[in-house]
Amino acid sequence: MTSLSNIAFVDKTNYFFLFFRGEILYNILIEFGIPMKRVRLITLCLSGRYCVVRVGKHLSDMFPVKNGLKQGDALSPLLANFVLEYVIRRVQVN
Secondary structure, eight states, X not given: OOOOOOOOOOOXXXXXXXXXXXXXXXXXXXXXXXXXXHHHHHHHHHSSEEEOOEEXXXXXXXXXXXXXXXXXXXXXXXXXXXXXXXXXXXXHHO
């Protein structure tokens, strides 16, 4: 008897970087039934972020961060799990 299965691999080196791209996370949270007030708060926390890079004693100019979740943020693993659950459900349907 032959059995078909799907295998997915997650590259954990880019785990948090890949999951927040514009409206994608927003739409996934809505689809999971997260209340709009919380979705807006999460979106607000993830937008308008800036970073600088330090090389030795020198700092770069500030630049906007448009993709990714904050590493070390308590919400990041939870949000990443929502996205992974969404992807797993989509794979199982197809």
